[in-house]
Amino acid sequence: MDLSLSPADLAFRDQVRAFIAANLPADIADTFHQAGRHSFDQMMRWHRILYQKGWVAPHWPVEHGGAGWSVMQQHIFDSEAMAAGAPRLRPFALRMIGPILIHFGNDWQRERFLPPMLSGAEYWCQGFSEPGAGSDLASLSTRAEHDGDDYIVTGQKTWTTTGQHADWMFALVRTDPQADRPQKGISMLLIDMKSPGVTVRPIVTIDGDHHVNDVFLDGVRVPASHLVGQENKGWDYAKFLLAHERVTVANVGQAKAEIGLLKRLAQARGRLDDPVFATSLIDLETDMSALEVTNLRMLSQLGPGGDAGALSSFLKLRGTEIQQRISELAMDLMGPEAAPWQGGNGDARLGPERYGTHGWLFSRAFTVFGGSSEIQKNIVAKQILGL
Ligand SMILES: Cc1cc2nc3c(=O)[nH]c(=O)nc-3n(C[C@H](O)[C@H](O)[C@H](O)COP(=O)(O)OP(=O)(O)OC[C@H]3O[C@@H](n4cnc5c(N)ncnc54)[C@H](O)[C@@H]3O)c2cc1C
Known part of the structure; x- marks a missing residue:
């Protein structure tokens, strides 16, 4: 698959970059660059900014308030937004029930529920x-x-x-x-x-x-x-939704941005000269690139309203493993600064939240939510390998 960007894609990327540079609030970007976790309020602020621009649901059909972007445009936007430190929008309305209502709901439900999902008025x-x-x-x-x-x-x-x-x-x-x-x-x-x-x-x-x-x-x-x-x-609609959930849980754009951040932190600490650390980082980057290609292949297969099928299970499995490896390598990098709490009676957090013990502990959940890794392996075994 040709991953090089066409002149039109490059022009689109420049447009996205300019928009993000002008509109992503500094405090939100700083939260990411300091390896923190975005708050719910920061995420909703970014949601509303994207809504004003008409970019909050780029994968929805234009007639329902989407942006009508190609798969490559969505990928470009995701990579650029995550690299700049934007929050990931929550999937529940935009990636789950919104598309379900578009496909399986009735006109009244679409008119009643889709507009406040897009504006962020209803969560x-x-x-x-x-x-x-x-x-x-x-x-x-x-x-x-x-x-x-x-x-x-x-x-x-x-x-x-x-x-x-x-x-x-x-x-x-x-x-x-x-x-x-x-x-x-x-x-x-x-x-x-x-x-x-x-x-x-x-x-x-x-x-x-x-x-x-x-x-x-x-x-x-x-x-x-x-x-x-x-x-x-309801089970038919749930299956449609769960395949889409697995794709979002794989979280490719954010994982790529986090590896970039990890690399910068490692450079600042002189850890890129440590051959053991550097090898782990390169392994991670290589697996990340393979996942990115698989993700693009899958998104192309999906098309508008398409069925991700069992490939979404593979993507979820690999994507969440990579996210866990990022957390593990970050713990190694931060050393004692990864400790969660200040000693004594203080409850102030030490070090970076996402790259400290907090982030590592929460990363255990990545291979559970959206369907556990064991279940994804069962699906891959049955539906891809035919076992
Ligand atoms: C942080 C977090 C957020 C979540 N958010 C939501 C949410 O917003 N909405 C929602 O509805 N749910 C949510 N979930 C629930 C999530 O989808 C379930 O936790 C998940 O599907 C696993 O179910 P369970 O916890 O009941 O574990 P169980 O199903 O009891 O599984 C326990 C263990 O047994 C293994 N296992 C079970 N069956 C098999 C099998 N057939 N073959 C091999 N191994 C098997 C599992 O892999 C797991 O290791 C969330 C979970 C977490 C941890």
Whole structure:
């Protein structure tokens, strides 16, 4: 595959660079360059800036507010934005439920929900996993029962990322417990997080932060108009969505930018002369380049509305392994400065957040969320290798 940029792509890259240079707030870029983690507010500020420019959902069709960019243009934008230190926009609305509503929703749902997703006026979370249903998602037990024109939803969702900020949740619920296969009795509902009966309880993860939540649904009334597509077809929509989720979790643009940052930090500390460190870094860069090519190949296959298939599992597997190796090498580079907390009774953080113990601890989750590595290997074995 030819990865060199055409004159049109080069002109597009220059346009993107100029826009980012003029519009990415300095404090947001600094957070990345100091190897920090962007806050939720910084991410939403960047979301709104991109929205004003019409670039917040470049992969959506133009008629629904997208930018109509080619695969190569999306790749260029992603690489340039990440290298400049921009935050990664959260995928839940833009990459998950937005495309689902475009493909499987009805006109009313598209008119009601897509504009505030684009502007950032409404924020979404994903309600799939439950305490007894993670890898085996089809065993989920949250029930939705008919009551007049509504559903009454009762159950528990867990690991709900940024659920504490969410206005809406797209959730998988069981609508037919008698179906002959568990996958057949599942529907997708759009749930207003402000509805009576919704309780969000924080889960503090191993890095000491609040990224995820339990969400309790206790007799929550959901209008039937908030059913996505057809009743009991939710599993089909979920499969479409999960293949897209794996591509975003692979996070190629950001990993590339982080390796660049790691290299600059290593140079500043004289570690590029250390042959062991330098070899690890080169190995990482080489694997990253291979992943980048695979990513582009896959995005080209995808096309508008295409199906990523099992290749998305491969990309998720490799992408998250690379992200973990970045965190490990960063820990090696930072040495004692990677320690998470100041000694004594202070609670001030030491050293860089993403490249310290905090980042390393949270990176353990990369090979779990979006489907664990073992599950991705099962998919690759069955669907690519035919085992
Ligand atoms: C930080 C974080 C954020 C998340 N955000 C969200 C979110 O926003 N929304 C949401 O719905 N979910 C979210 N999740 C949940 C995530 O999708 C699940 O954790 C994941 O699918 C694994 O499910 P589980 O935790 O129940 O583990 P289990 O399914 O219980 O798996 C436990 C272990 O067994 C292995 N295993 C299970 N089945 C098999 C098998 N068939 N073959 C081989 N090995 C197997 C797994 O690989 C894993 O190592 C998040 C998780 C984390 C950690």
